[in-house]
Amino acid sequence: xxxxxxxxxxxxxxxxxxxxxxxxxxxxxxxxxxxxxxxxxxxxxxxxxxxxxxxxxxxxxxxxxxxxxxxxxxxxxxxxxxxxxxxxxxxxxxxxxxxxxxxxxxxxxxxxxxxxxxxxxxxxxxxxxxxxxxxxxxxxxxxxxxxxxxxxxxxxxxxxxxxxxxxxxxxxxxxxxxxxxxxxxxxxxxxxxxxxxxxxxxxxxxxxxxxxxxxxxxxxxxxxxxxxxxxxxxxxxxxxxxxxxxxxxxxxxxxxxxxxxxxxxxxxxxxxxxxxxxxxxxxxxxxxxxxxxxxxxxxxxxxxxxxxxxxxxxxxxxxxxxxxxxxxxxxxxxxxx
DNA sequence: TAGGCGTGGAA
DNA sequence: TTTCCAAGCCT
Numbered sequence: 562x563x564x565x566x567x568x569x570x571x572x573x574x575x576x577x578x579x580x581x582x583x584x585x586x587x588x589x590x591x592x593x594x595x596x597x598x599x600x601x602x603x604x605x606x607x608x609x610x611x612x613x614x615x616x617x618x619x620x621x622x623x624x625x626x627x628x629x630x631x632x633x634x635x636x637x638x639x640x641x642x643x644x645x646x647x648x649x650x651x652x653x654x655x656x657x658x659x660x661x662x663x664x665x666x667x668x669x670x671x672x673x674x675x676x677x678x679x680x681x682x683x684x685x686x687x688x689x690x691x692x693x694x695x696x697x698x699x700x701x702x703x704x705x706x707x708x709x710x711x712x713x714x715x716x717x718x719x720x721x722x723x724x725x726x727x728x729x730x731x732x733x734x735x736x737x738x739x740x741x742x743x744x745x746x747x748x749x750x751x752x753x754x755x756x757x758x759x760x761x762x763x764x765x766x767x768x769x770x771x772x773x774x775x776x777x778x779x780x781x782x783x784x785x786x787x788x789x790x791x792x793x794x795x796x797x798x799x800x801x802x803x804x805x806x807x808x809x810x811x812x813x814x815x816x817x818x819x820x821x822x823x824x825x826x827x828x829x830x831x832x833x834x835x836x837x838x839x840x841x842x843x844x845x846x847x848x849x850x851x852x853x854x855x856x857x858x859x860x861x862x863x864x865x866x867x868x869x870x871x872x873x874x875x876x877x878x879x880x881x882x883x884x885x886x887x888x889x890x891x892x893x894x895x896x897x898x
Numbered sequence: 899t900a901g902g903c904g905t906g907g908a909a
Numbered sequence: 910t911t912t913c914c915a916a917g918c919c920t
Contacts, residue, residue: 613916620906620915654904657919691918701916711916731899758916767914768909798913827903854904855914887905 571785573722574777580746580753586776587756590763592618596625597701598755603677604635606702607687610694611662615655618762624653635675638666647830647884654887656829661689679703692738700754708741709754710734713761719793720765723782728793803858808834808889810847811868817893819883820872827854832883834892835871840864852888863892 574582592598595618597609608628612621631649632638638646643663650659665688669677677698678684684695692710699707715728718737726733746753764771770789772778783789811818819832844864852859875883877897880890 610916615903615915615917616905617907617915652905654906655917657903658917661918689918693917697916709916712914713916754916762916829903852904854902856902856904 570723571780571782573782574780576744577746579744579777580749582776583756583760584746584749584752587752587759590774591752591755591759592763593755596622601702603698603702604638605629606698607635607665607677607690608632608662610697610701611658611665611689612653614658614694616653620653624650632666635666635669635677638663639670643830644882644884648882649884651831651884651890652887656831658689660824660830664688665690677702679705681707697754700750704749704751706745706747706750707754708738708745709757710738710741711758711761713758713765714741716767716793717757717761717765720770720783720789721777721781723786723788723792725792726794727796729796733793801854801857803860806859806861807837807840808861808863809837809866809868809871810834810863811866811874812896813874816874816876816879817896818868818872819875819885828886830884831886832875833886833889834863835868837864841866848892850888850892859888861888 573579587593595609597605609621609625612624612628628649631645632641641663643660646659646663647656650656653659668687669675677687679699679702681692681695681699684690684698685692687695690698696707696709697711699705700709715734715737718724718740719728719733722740724733724736724740726736760775764775772781772784772789775781775784778784781789783792809818818835820835822828822831822833822836824830840862844866847863847865849860849862852861877893880893885893
């Protein structure tokens, strides 16, 4: 006897059929020419995964290529200076990732005999490697069974299984991980993991998903119930505040005064114009710029003032050897013309 | 546990 | 112009 209430609800594919369908789809429609998918090594996967945290593929590609030129091996990275590391990372954002990657390289060389572990549990001990990245390295670098849950998987699974509730909540997160683990195949994990990300990034997109191209739409809960545009559920975002900032410009023919910021707050360990709380009444304004961070807007004023005591003078021609925040670099570049 | 932490591309 | 948000992690 068929239960009328449940017969209206779509039935998910079996775990085996699910992974097989996605894997076959990926082979034809997925991304298989990304730089970190060639000459696969644990180090290359580690670098790519740290760079890809909250950052789009097209943004990462040039940084990844340059990084591998400068730091070809995990040993080379472990032996590099912090300034070299920050210089190579400058412009990519979320700079704690750069320090974590540097720490990770030292950790691998000094504590792990130069070898990344192949399982998620041990990978979690590596600096900068969280639950997603641990699974990703296990699957991508070693082709081992490992669950991965990132923004793509959350969106894909919340729609496919019809999971309601705030997608950022701990409860829903736990539910998604549970599905992710249950549906992880025992073979072809590299391609299966790539399939999840590719499907989420190119078909099951946040806005205007292309359901007609989806290989699992006939068993998708959201598609069957007309909730593709409703799931995943997100709570309203708070408006970000605006903060005012004052930066000191002390420029002579010998160069500009820069100071290395602390490890706390925004732009940790990057070189920057000295920042002050309040300018003197007599200070003259050189210019201004605005910048938008993830959590606040910066309305910056650049003051002309002596700043010898705040930092060191650096010739403009040598700026490329220092890691500078993007808006500061852009501002200084306007002076060099 | 919720907020801090960048930047740029796309609609 | 505004808004969203992207292969998250750390504290």
